[in-house]
Amino acid sequence: MGFIGDAGMVKESLYWFDSMKNSYKVAPRCEHYACLIDILGRSGQVETAYKMIQEMPFEADLGVWGALLAGCRFSLNIELAELAAREIMRLDPKNSGAYVMLSNIYAAAGLWRKVSRVRRLMKENEVKKQTAFSWMEIDNTVQYFVGGDVSHIAIDEIHTVIVQLYSQMKVMEYIT
Template identity: 40%
Template sequence: MHAVIKKIGFEVNIFVASTLIDLYAKCGSIKEAYIVFSSVEEKNVVLWNAMISGFSRHARFMEAMISFEKMQQMGMYPNEVTYISVLSACGHMGLVEKGWRYFDRMKKEHNLSPNVFHYSCMVDVLGRAGRIQEAKDLMDNMPFKATASMWGSLLASCRIHGNVELAEVAAKHLFEIEPHNAGNHVLLSNTYAAKKKWAEVAKARKLLKDSEAKKERGKSWIEVKDKVHTFMVGERTHPRIVEIYSRLEDLLEEMKRLDYKVDTEHDLHDVEEMRKQELLRHHSEKLAFTYGLMTLPSCAPIRIMKNLRICGDCHSFMKLASIITGREIVVRDTNRFHHFKNGFCSCGEFW
């Protein structure tokens, strides 16, 4: 489609270009998004917003901030959408003070009233940084009623930072607002599991079963030669699954020489250690990566999409895989894009 657009001369059209930028950013190709952005000479606020949003999604905080300042130097005023992207970037990098500065700046410098989305971003900024009580206080004192998104963000932060007390408060509100969202039950259960509160885990799982809410199964997918291949943990149906498992085992053996050990802390089932290791070693994103390694050209990045948050063990696996294979790996989970290269991730271990 991009090739057709370029041939007929529509690439310089602001509306087409902003959509292309958004498309590339959402597909994990932030470099291509920036190439499109740079090719348009007459930029408007929509184009700038699309690029800043893309940088934010890919944890390119410095690029997002530079673009934010540069658009103003070019005579463009940031609007409500611009500030949502900037605050989101602060959340992804744990920059609380910068987040507050931008939150105040939108009112004082640009006469913009923060709406429910800006408050939601600030709740996320505070929660991700572990300042969960501050996030709760902000929700209690804001001029809006807290949304499901805010309570969900607070619950996710409680899970990451082990705050059981506020997790229970957030979950109670979510059960009322979203009675059919099984993800909220799972987050609460995982918060208990991380603290080894197995009795509470059992209660949370019974509540989930009684609620009849449907739990979303974790899955990852990868596109190879215009076909999407989907994997689940312990996959058995893919036509090349035997070969995939064999190649994955070879990879894991190589990683052992780099002191990689399956981190069972990230499996929250009350089962034996060996079973935990087995569950983790066959997570869906590992299978999708292995298939990409087997089928994609050596010069191509391996792009994986996932419908849940990437776990810490898979995050460590991808870092080591990028060293062993020399490949760039891009994983999009529910929160952001992770770019793995030479043993490092763009998220800076903050996600």
């Protein structure tokens, strides 16, 4: 299996998206478009992804705009990153992810004044960066934990499962 950025994976994704509509008569929803936008963005085709958003038969949701914004990380397309971030902020003004992602894109492009402006805007709009956490299901119970927190009662078991998953992903060539 190739990486998402491979041209073959993009072609295959487009094939299945089209066949979903044409052969199986399944009308794509926002989450289908978001997946395709994500694949196009990861392959550096953010302009194509944006064109697809413009041609969608309904308004793009947070997932679609988030996929485009994430794709802009790979190409450092500042113009589309700003547009996607604005749309996310319009739909969800307190969405800290849009601010952080835009700030990170600016930083990667060396646009430090814009980084400062985004951080200042977060403060002015009282947008707080959400604490990241992970979760996994163990024995039919969902367990939550914050990165770096070793106080969880099952931390040893969690680390064991993570190591096993990582090893399996390497064997299956999902990671190198």
